[in-house]
Amino acid sequence: xxxxxxxxxxxxxxxxxxxxxxxxxxxxxxxxxxxxxxxxxxxxxxxxxxxxxxxxxxxxxxxxxxxxxxxxxxxxxxxxxxxxxxxxxxxxxxxxxxxxxxxxxxxxxxxxxxxxxxxxxxxxxxxxxxxxxxxxxxxxxxxxxxxxxxxxxxxxxxxxxxxxxxxxxxxxxxxxxxxxxxxxxxxxxxxxxxxxxxxxxxxxxxxxxxxxxxxxxxxxxxxxxxxxxxxxxxxxxxxxxxxxxxxxxxxxxxxxxxxxxxxxxxxxxxxxxxxxxxxxxxxxxxxxxxxxxxxxxxxxxxxxxxxxxxxxxxxxxxxxxxxxxxxx
Amino acid sequence: xxxxxxxxxxxxxxxxxxxxxxxxxxxxxxxxxxxxxxxxxxxxxxxxxxxxxxxxxxxxxxxxxxxxxxxxxxxxxxxxxxxxxxxxxxxxxxxxxxxxxxxxxxxxxxxxxxxxxxxxxxxxxxxxxxxxxxxxxxxxxxxxxxxxxxxxxxxxxxxxxxxxxxxxxxxxxxxxxxxxxxxxxxxxxxxxxxxxxxxxxxxxxxxxxxxxxxxxxxxxxxxxxxxxxxxxxxxxxxxxxxxxxxxxxxxxxxxxxxxxxxxxxxxxxxxxxxxxxxxxxxxxxxxxxxxxxxxxxxxxxxxxxxxxxxxxxxxxxxxxxxxxxxxxxxxxxxxxxxxxxxxxxxxxxxxxxxxxxxxxxxxxxxxxxxxxxxxxxxxxxxxxxxxxxxxxxxxxxxxxxxxxxxxxxxxxxxxxxxxxxxxxxxxx
Numbered sequence: 001x002x003x004x005x006x007x008x009x010x011x012x013x014x015x016x017x018x019x020x021x022x023x024x025x026x027x028x029x030x031x032x033x034x035x036x037x038x039x040x041x042x043x044x045x046x047x048x049x050x051x052x053x054x055x056x057x058x059x060x061x062x063x064x065x066x067x068x069x070x071x072x073x074x075x076x077x078x079x080x081x082x083x084x085x086x087x088x089x090x091x092x093x094x095x096x097x098x099x100x101x102x103x104x105x106x107x108x109x110x111x112x113x114x115x116x117x118x119x120x121x122x123x124x125x126x127x128x129x130x131x132x133x134x135x136x137x138x139x140x141x142x143x144x145x146x147x148x149x150x151x152x153x154x155x156x157x158x159x160x161x162x163x164x165x166x167x168x169x170x171x172x173x174x175x176x177x178x179x180x181x182x183x184x185x186x187x188x189x190x191x192x193x194x195x196x197x198x199x200x201x202x203x204x205x206x207x208x209x210x211x212x213x214x215x216x217x218x219x220x221x222x223x224x225x226x227x228x229x230x231x232x233x234x235x236x237x238x239x240x241x242x243x244x245x246x247x248x249x250x251x252x253x254x255x256x257x258x259x260x261x262x263x264x265x266x267x268x269x270x271x272x273x274x275x276x277x278x279x280x281x282x283x284x285x286x287x288x289x290x291x292x293x294x295x296x297x298x299x300x301x302x303x304x305x306x307x308x309x310x311x312x313x314x315x316x317x318x319x320x321x322x323x324x325x326x327x328x
Numbered sequence: 329x330x331x332x333x334x335x336x337x338x339x340x341x342x343x344x345x346x347x348x349x350x351x352x353x354x355x356x357x358x359x360x361x362x363x364x365x366x367x368x369x370x371x372x373x374x375x376x377x378x379x380x381x382x383x384x385x386x387x388x389x390x391x392x393x394x395x396x397x398x399x400x401x402x403x404x405x406x407x408x409x410x411x412x413x414x415x416x417x418x419x420x421x422x423x424x425x426x427x428x429x430x431x432x433x434x435x436x437x438x439x440x441x442x443x444x445x446x447x448x449x450x451x452x453x454x455x456x457x458x459x460x461x462x463x464x465x466x467x468x469x470x471x472x473x474x475x476x477x478x479x480x481x482x483x484x485x486x487x488x489x490x491x492x493x494x495x496x497x498x499x500x501x502x503x504x505x506x507x508x509x510x511x512x513x514x515x516x517x518x519x520x521x522x523x524x525x526x527x528x529x530x531x532x533x534x535x536x537x538x539x540x541x542x543x544x545x546x547x548x549x550x551x552x553x554x555x556x557x558x559x560x561x562x563x564x565x566x567x568x569x570x571x572x573x574x575x576x577x578x579x580x581x582x583x584x585x586x587x588x589x590x591x592x593x594x595x596x597x598x599x600x601x602x603x604x605x606x607x608x609x610x611x612x613x614x615x616x617x618x619x620x621x622x623x624x625x626x627x628x629x630x631x632x633x634x635x636x637x638x639x640x641x642x643x644x645x646x647x648x649x650x651x652x653x654x655x656x657x658x659x660x661x662x663x664x665x666x667x668x669x670x671x672x673x674x675x676x677x678x679x680x681x682x683x684x685x686x687x688x689x690x691x692x693x694x695x696x697x698x699x700x701x702x703x704x705x706x707x708x709x710x711x712x713x714x715x716x717x718x719x720x721x722x723x724x725x726x727x728x729x730x731x732x733x734x735x736x737x738x739x740x741x742x743x744x745x746x747x748x749x750x751x752x753x754x755x756x
Contacts, residue, residue, distance in 0.1 A: 090741060096562065097499070104689055104734060108727070112725065114725050244566070299571055299575060304567075306568060
């Protein structure tokens with residue numbers, strides 16, 4: 001087995017594009033689920049409308065990159081409002097079903113033949129990221145040391161991505177320390193008590209949904225820009241579920257929980273993939289075909305999610321008393 | 329308790345034995361097809377050329393002795409279909425003059441391309457509309473039939489989901505995987521072992537019931553004893569769904585498969601409806617199972633106990649009902665009929681490792697529409713969802729038919745969140 005490659009890809013995965021975009025999605029979910037107790041199972045939809053908002057504005061309408069970013073963010077806010085109005089008054093499991101349904105509606109529309117001219121069908125859209133790379137201050141070349149190098153485009157994406165993560169974490173940290181954040185946590189603990197204190201619970205939940213959705217939307221931008229394309233099936237329900245696994249792994253209701261969770265999640269995923277692929281290639285696992293390696297690692301994600309919630313629902317950094325996993 | 333469980337599964341599987349016929353499935357995921365007839369006779373040997381919208385060649389086909397042709401395509405999208413006029417019979421011409429059609433192919437659907445033939449030199453527009461284009465109402469009847477079929481399948485799966493929710497508070501995101509499990513188990517015994525589909529289906533349903541029992545006995549029941557919250561259990565069920573889905577992918581593979589029997593049944597026509605006989609039989613079985621389960625819920629002691637537990641577990645427990653036993657029976661039955669739903673779904677479509685995942689949201693839509701936690705609400709809601717999905721294709725493209733159903737789910741929650749048969753307090 002080629003250990004150098006396995007270890008280098010694993011280390012790179014700790015800061016890689018997937019880690020960044022899932023960290024952003026997970027920070028958003030942390031605002032929803034960790035702090036407010038909202039079970040938003042449609043985070044992938046927020047990423048999708050942002051990515052597609054950018055892509056369609058630039059490629060179909062021919063408008064500049066920054067307007068695309070604006071359209072994407074606006075789309076995420078709109079989605080939060082449209083989703084929130086019917087569902088935020090409902091109990092947690094209804095919210096979960098409605099958000100997951102809405103995410104599927106959006107994915108099906110994006111991949112439909114009927115709207116192929118706008119959204120590009122199942123192939124998605126491409127060719128909208130030039131505006132972003134034109135801003136790249138890193139000249140041509142590789143950055144890093146030894147085998148830990150990224151080319152200038154990836155470096156630029158990662159730089160912006162980690163900047164956004166830092167910014168989001170700072171915002172979440174400051175907000176959750178503020179009176180506003182304490183109301184959110186109080187809603188998570190006992191909605192009726194907060195209502196009795198004269199707070200408009202619906203409005204607070206809506207603000208939380210919008211904030212988390214916009215942070216998730218940043219993840220959608222990072223995806224679109226890093227891979228220079230958006231495809232509908234990337235934004236399926238499993239994306240949301242992986243982001244949930246990340247939040248729970250890192251620890252819900254902790255500012256840095258989702259970031260650390262995302263790093264660990266992708267390091268483990270890439271490491272398992274590397275070791276299994278290497279072992280299969282070297283013939284140590286004669287019962288496994290190379291194509292079965294991919295499913296095996298996602299199967300492990302499922303087991304990991306079960307074990308985490310059964311034995312350590314607070315994740316690595318969380319506090320068990322702060323997790324909204326009981327019925328209300 | 330075990331005796332009751334075994335009796336119940338045996339009972340259900342006995343019902344399945346009555347089943348005489350399931351499924352037909354097209355081998356290709358999507359494609360184009362058509363039938364050429366001229367003066368009532370099929371036309372043999374006509375060349376059809378399919379290209380993409382931009383003119384890239386895809387495939388050529390020649391009509392067979394029945395006058396039919398078929399071209400599978402890799403991707404959904406717009407295609408250009410050209411009929412080679414030179415290969416037509418000497419005295420025939422395409423009505424309307426144009427020998428080019430540009431149909432749209434949707435994912436997982438065969439699009440029918442219509443070329444009407446007429447004697448050469450005949451006037452362009454004959455007075456009566458003939459065969460090919462069916463009227464709105466015929467189409468509606470056909471779609472209503474298909475919708476009923478889908479609705480019954482959803483209802484089978486939804487019944488278990490709704491009762492499990494009612495008795496344990498668990499919103500089970502892994503229920504779709506129980507549907508897939510049934511289909512894949514039946515496939516394993518049918519194609520893998522070589523049994524005929526009917527005994528294979530019976531074994532699959534019994535096994536799935538047993539697995540449902542084991543799931544509650546060793547997993548969910550243990551979690552309940554630990555005092556795991558319902559939201560934690562919901563997220564755990566997502567983990568279970570991911571786990572099972574990828575287990576299926578590893579053992580079954582990512583391709584589409586069909587059962588060994590009943591795959592290509594010629595359709596029969598009853599009134600405006602044309603369908604393979606297996607569909608009628610499948611619907612009969614589904615209906616029968618639903619009626620039997622419904623009667624069992626209303627009339628038997630266990631059924632009454634199940635409804636009592638779904639209503640109020642604490643009260644049921646204090647009035648002497650063994651709640652754990654009831655829950656275990658519901659899991660067993662829920663697993664068995666979800667498996668039956670999977671087999672029926674595999675008959676009317678293809679088998680795929682994501683088939684349960686794909687239908688899960690429709691099951692949720694049915695359950696929510698009818699009222700989460702109620703048994704008969706799930707039935708009513710599922711039938712409405714099935715009918716709505718198919719009938720909506722009269723106006724919307726088939727690829728977007730699920731969108732309508734999911735949108736209705738959201739709208740229902742706006743105006744009547746407790747569903748049709750639910751009660752107000754349930755939504756909290």
